[in-house]
Amino acid sequence: MSMTPLEELRHSASHIMATAILRLFPEAKLDIGPPTDTGFYYDIDLDHKLTAEDLVKIEAEMKKVADENQPFLRKEVSREEAVEIIKSRGQERYKLGRLADIPEGEKISFYQNGEFMDLCAGTHVRYSSKLKAFKLLSIAGAYHRGDEKNKQLQRIYGTAFPTKDELAAYLEQQEQAKARDHRKLGRDLKLFVIDEDVGQGLILWTPNGSIVRQELQNFISGELHKQGYSQVFTPHIGKLELYKTSGHFPYYKESQFTPVVENVSLAQILSEGCSCAEMVVRLEAVSAHLASQINARTGKETITPDRVKPDAQLLDGFMLKPMNCPHHIKIFASQPHSYRDLPVRLAEFGTVYRWEQSGELNGMTRVRGFTQDDAHLFCTEEQVAAELIGCLALVKIVLTTLGMSDYRVRVGLRDPDSNKYTGDSANWDKAEAACRAAAQTLGVPFTEEPGEAAFYGPKIDFVIKDVIGREWQLGTVQVDYNLPVRFDLSYIGADNQPHRPVMIHRAPFGSMERFCGVLIEHFAGDFPAWLAPEQVRLVPISEKQLDYGRDLLTQLKAAGVRAILDEHNDKLGAKIRRAELEKIPYTLVLGGKEAEARSVSVRSRARGDEGVQPFVQYLEKLRSEIATRALPEVKRA
RNA sequence: GCCCAGAUAGCUCAGUUGGCAGAGCACGUCCUUGGUAAGGACGAGGUCGCCGGUUCAAAUCCGGUUCUGGGCUCCA
Numbered sequence: 001m002s003m004t005p006l007e008e009l010r011h012s013a014s015h016i017m018a019t020a021i022l023r024l025f026p027e028a029k030l031d032i033g034p035p036t037d038t039g040f041y042y043d044i045d046l047d048h049k050l051t052a053e054d055l056v057k058i059e060a061e062m063k064k065v066a067d068e069n070q071p072f073l074r075k076e077v078s079r080e081e082a083v084e085i086i087k088s089r090g091q092e093r094y095k096l097g098r099l100a101d102i103p104e105g106e107k108i109s110f111y112q113n114g115e116f117m118d119l120c121a122g123t124h125v126r127y128s129s130k131l132k133a134f135k136l137l138s139i140a141g142a143y144h145r146g147d148e149k150n151k152q153l154q155r156i157y158g159t160a161f162p163t164k165d166e167l168a169a170y171l172e173q174q175e176q177a178k179a180r181d182h183r184k185l186g187r188d189l190k191l192f193v194i195d196e197d198v199g200q201g202l203i204l205w206t207p208n209g210s211i212v213r214q215e216l217q218n219f220i221s222g223e224l225h226k227q228g229y230s231q232v233f234t235p236h237i238g239k240l241e242l243y244k245t246s247g248h249f250p251y252y253k254e255s256q257f258t259p260v261v262e263n264v265s266l267a268q269i270l271s272e273g274c275s276c277a278e279m280v281v282r283l284e285a286v287s288a289h290l291a292s293q294i295n296a297r298t299g300k301e302t303i304t305p306d307r308v309k310p311d312a313q314l315l316d317g318f319m320l321k322p323m324n325c326p327h328h329i330k331i332f333a334s335q336p337h338s339y340r341d342l343p344v345r346l347a348e349f350g351t352v353y354r355w356e357q358s359g360e361l362n363g364m365t366r367v368r369g370f371t372q373d374d375a376h377l378f379c380t381e382e383q384v385a386a387e388l389i390g391c392l393a394l395v396k397i398v399l400t401t402l403g404m405s406d407y408r409v410r411v412g413l414r415d416p417d418s419n420k421y422t423g424d425s426a427n428w429d430k431a432e433a434a435c436r437a438a439a440q441t442l443g444v445p446f447t448e449e450p451g452e453a454a455f456y457g458p459k460i461d462f463v464i465k466d467v468i469g470r471e472w473q474l475g476t477v478q479v480d481y482n483l484p485v486r487f488d489l490s491y492i493g494a495d496n497q498p499h500r501p502v503m504i505h506r507a508p509f510g511s512m513e514r515f516c517g518v519l520i521e522h523f524a525g526d527f528p529a530w531l532a533p534e535q536v537r538l539v540p541i542s543e544k545q546l547d548y549g550r551d552l553l554t555q556l557k558a559a560g561v562r563a564i565l566d567e568h569n570d571k572l573g574a575k576i577r578r579a580e581l582e583k584i585p586y587t588l589v590l591g592g593k594e595a596e597a598r599s600v601s602v603r604s605r606a607r608g609d610e611g612v613q614p615f616v617q618y619l620e621k622l623r624s625e626i627a628t629r630a631l632p633e634v635k636r637a
Numbered sequence: 638g639c640c641c642a643g644a645u646a647g648c649u650c651a652g653u654u655g656g657c658a659g660a661g662c663a664c665g666u667c668c669u670u671g672g673u674a675a676g677g678a679c680g681a682g683g684u685c686g687c688c689g690g691u692u693c694a695a696a697u698c699c700g701g702u703u704c705u706g707g708g709c710u711c712c713a
Contacts, residue, residue: 041708049641140708141640148710152640155708183706187648196686196704252713323713357638357711358704366712454713473712542670569669570676577674591672601673609673 003035003123006162010035012072012113012125013062013134013160014042019116020061021046021156024054030118031094031144031153038170038469039159043142045093050154055136058156066131070114072124082108082119094144095119133167134160177467182520183363189525189533189583191516192364201361201368203513208533211562212519213512215531217349219401219629220373220508223394229345229375234327236351237318245486246326247456249319255355257368261317324350325505328376329487332501337491342501343379343387349512350374364517365472371512377504378489381430384502388438388460388477391506395462395475396442398508403631404522407464407474411439412452420455423481431479431502432458438477456482462510467521474510474518479503526605529585529622530629536563536622537579541572541591548595552588552615559619561626580605585632586622606632 003011014033017040021028025046033042048054077085079099086095099119102108111120113128125131136158144150161167178184186192191209198204205213224231240259243249249256321327328346337344351371360366379387399407413432414421421428435458439446446460453459459478463471480503483489490498509515529535536556540549549565556563566575572589579587589601593612600618602610624630 052642138707139641142709143639146710148639152709154640157708194704200704246713248713255712354712359638359640359709360711361705456713539673541672544670569667571669571671572673573671574675575673580674587673589673593672603673 007035008123008125009130009162010040010160011123012128013131013158014040015072015111015113015116015118015120015124016062016065016128016131017058017136017156017158018042018044018118019065019114020058022116023061024057029093030091032098033118039137039157041142041155041157043144043153043155045144045151045153050139050156052139055139055156059134059136062131062134062136065114066128068114069127069129071127073112074122074124075110075112075117076107077110079108082110085110085117086119089117131160133162133164134158135167135171174468180467180521180524181363182365182466182517185520185525186364186517189520191520191533194363199368200358201356201366203364203367203369209516211533212516212527212531216509216512216515216519217373220394220398223397224345224347224375227345227390227394228343229347232328232331232346232348234321234324234331234348234350236321236353238321238326240317240319242326242330243319243322246323246329246483247486248322248326252322256322257320257353257355259317259319265316320353321350322352322354324348324352324372324374325376325483325503326487328374329483329489329503332376332378333487333489337378337501339380339491339493339499342491343377343383345375345377347373347375364513364520365466367511367513370514372507373509373512374505374507377506378484378491378501379504380491380493380499381502384431384479384504385434385437387504388434388479389441391477391504391508392438392442392460394506395477395508398475399462401629402519402522404464404519407462409439409442409444409446410452410461410463411435411446411448412454412459412461413448413450414453414458415451418451421453422456423485427481428458431481435460435477435479454478454480456480464518464522466518472514472518474515475506475508476510477504477506480505525583526632527583527585528629528631530626532583532585533562534564534582534584535561535586535626537575537582537584537587538563538565539572539575539579539587539589540566541589543567543569544592545590545595549590552590552600555615555619559623561619561622576603579603588618604632 011034014035018030018033021042021044022030025048027046029045031043031045033040082099083096086092086099099108108119109121110117111122111124112118113124136156138157140155140157141152142155143152159167159170161170186209189208190206191212192206193204194200194202195204221231237260240249249259327350328348331346332344349371351369353369356366356368361368377387377391399405411432413435414428436448439460452461457479459476461473461477462475463473465471483503484500489501489503491501493499523531527533538549538552538556540546546565546567549567553563553565566579568575568578570578576587576589583605585605587603587605589603591601594600597612598615599612600615601612602618604610
C-alpha cells in the first residue's frame with residue numbers, strides 16, 4: 001500500500017500524536033490512526049475524558065517529539081513476534097484484533113519512532129522533524145470498528161501540512177467556508193428558521209426563503225409540463241395498512257414518527273392501561289396480520305410475519321407519510337390502464353416525515369420533515385430505458401440552470417453478497433443495465449457502487465459537496481419492480497392480458513429543504529435574479545427623489561419584479577452597503593439627474609456600477625434576465 | 638441514540654474570585670439632504686435556554702432538562 005507524500009505526512013503525524021499521548025497518558029489503549037482527506041485522527045481508549053486543555057498539552061508534546069528528530073524505522077516480523085511486541089507494550093486490547101485483520105501471507109510490519117512502536121503497514125516520513133505544521137482540531141466519540149454495539153473510543157482529529165503557510169491557508173479556508181454555511185446565511189438573509197418549540201429538524205420557511213422555494217417549484221413545474229407529467233396532491237398521512245402493504249411499516253418503524261392512533265382506539269387502550277410498548281406490539285400485530293394476507297394474495301414470501309395476533313387485539317392507526325409512493329400508487333390503481341396510457345407520470349411536491357436521529361440533524365440538509373419534488377412513473381418494461389433517460393435529462397436541466405457542475409453521479413447496484421433485495425434477479429439485471437445505459441447518456445463520469453441500491457431496485461444518484469466538503473445526495477432516480485407487485489398493479493397490454501408495470505421513482509432536487517440548503521452555499525447567498533427574494537433595491541439619494549422612487553416601484557411591481565424602496569434616512573453609501581450585505585442583485589441609485597431623465601443608475605452586485613441608463617431599457621433587460629433564469633455574469637478581472 | 642463542547646439583547650460577542658446586566662451592529666426618534674460598502678445625537682431593547690439545588694447573595698458553583706455545534710452510528 002502506497003501513500004501520497006501528504007498522506008504519509010499526516011499518517012506520521014498521527015503516530016507522533018500517539019507518541020505524545022502515551023507520554024502523557026501511559027495507560028491509553030490505542031486503536032487506529034489513519035490519515036483522512038483533510039488531516040488525520042487516532043482512536044484511543046482512555047478513562048480520562050480528554051479536554052480542550054489536554055489537546056493543547058498533547059500538541060505541545062508532539063512539538064517536542066518532532067523536534068527530537070526521531071527516525072521512523074520499519075520492522076517486518078512474524079505473526080508470533082507481532083503478538084509478543086503488542087503484548088510487551090500492553091496494547092493487546094485493540095491491536096491484537098487489528099493484527100488478526102491482516103490476511104495470512106501478507107507482511108506484518110511495525111513502525112518505530114523513538115520509544116513508540118505501532119503495528120502499521122506504512123508508509124512514513126523518514127524523520128519526525130518533517131512534521132512542521134500541524135494542529136489538533138477536535139475530540140469526538142467514535143465506536144470501535146464503527147459499530148455502535150462496541151465501546152465508544154475517544155477520537156482526536158488533527159491536520160498537518162508540509163508548510164505553515166499551507167496550514168494557515170487551510171484554516172483560513174475553513175473560516176471562509178463558515179461564512180457561506182447555509183445555516184448562517186439562512187439566518188442573515190432571513191431565509192428560514194428552526195424553532196425549538198416547533199421541533200428540531202422542522203423547517204419554517206420565512207417569506208424570503210419561501211420565494212426561493214416557490215421559484216424553484218415553478219421552474220420544475222414548467223419542465224414537468226413539457227415532459228408530460230401530471231401533478232397531483234395527496235394528504236400527509238395514510239393508514240398503517242397502506243404502509244404495511246408498501247413494506248415501510250414496521251420494517252422502518254425506527255425511522256418513522258410514532259403512529260397516530262384514532263381517538264376511540266386510544267381511549268380504549270388507555271382504559272386498559274396499555275403501555276406504550278404494548279401499543280407498539282399491537283400496532284405491529286396489525287402489520288403481521290396484513291402481511292399474512294398479502295403473502296396469501298401474491299403467493300410469495302415477500303414479507304415474513306413474525307407475529308400474528310387474533311383480530312380482537314388488532315389496533316389501527318395512521319402514519320405520517322415517510323414516502324409519497326403509496327399515495328401515488330393508489331391514484332394509479334384507482335382506474336384501469338391500457339398500455340396505450342403508459343407511461344403515467346404522477347408528480348407532487350410531497351411532504352414526508354422521517355424520524356432522523358437527533359444527532360444527525362443538520363440545518364436544512366438533514367431534517368425530520370421535508371418536501372420531495374417527487375414523481376412516480378408507471379411504464380412498461382420496454383419504456384424503462386427511455387423514461388430513465390428522460391428523468392436524467394430533467395436532473396441535468398436543473399443542475400445546468402443553476403450552474404451546479406461540481407457533482408458526481410453514483411449508480412447504486414445490488415450488493416452481490418446480500419439478500420436484502422426483493423424481486424427476481426432477471427429483473428434486477430435488466431434494471432441495472434438500464435440504469436448503467438442511462439447514466440452513460442449523461443456525458444459525465446459516474447461510478448458503479450454495489451450495495452448502494454434501494455431494497456426494491458437500482459438507482460442513479462446525484463451527489464454534491466457542501467462548502468465543508470460533506471457530500472449530500474440530491475437528485476435521485478430509482479427503478480422499482482417491487483412495489484407494483486406488492487400493490488398488485490397491472491395494465492392491459494396489446495394482447496388483452498394484464499401485465500405488471502414497472503415504477504420509476506425520481507426527484508431531481510431530492511428534497512426542497514436539502515436542495516435549498518446546498519443551493520444557498522453554492523451561491524453563497526448571491527442568488528441569480530430569478531431566485532433572489534428581493535431583486536431590485538431602489539435607493540434615492542435624498543428624500544427629494546422619493547416620489548420618483550415610488551413611481552418606479554409601482555412600475556417594477558406591475559412588471560412582476562420583487563423590489564423595495566429604501567426610505568431610510570441614511571447617506572447613499574450606507575444604503576448601498578446595506579443592499580450589498582443583503583445580497584440584492586440590483587441596486588438602482590436615483591438622484592436628481594435620473595429623476596429628471598427618467599433613468600436609473602444601475603449597480604449590479606455581480607459587476608458593480610454599470611452606469612446610467614433609461615429606466616424602460618433597464619426594465620426590459622431585467623425582465624429578460626429573470627425570464628431566462630440567467631446566472632449572474634461575473635465581471636472578468 | 639452515543640461521545641465532547643456550548644447556550645448572555647434581533648445578530649456577533651464581553652462579563653475577573655459568586656456581589657446592581659455590558660459593547661458593537663441592527664432597530665426607533667430627531668438633526669443632517671447626500672452620487673456608489675458605515676454622517677451625527679438621543680432612545681428603546683435581556684426572568685443570562687428551561688427546571689431544581691447550594692448560598693446572605695448565582696449569568697457565574699452543582700444536578701437535571703431542552704436546543705445548538707463538531708464527530709460516531711444511521712439515512713427505505
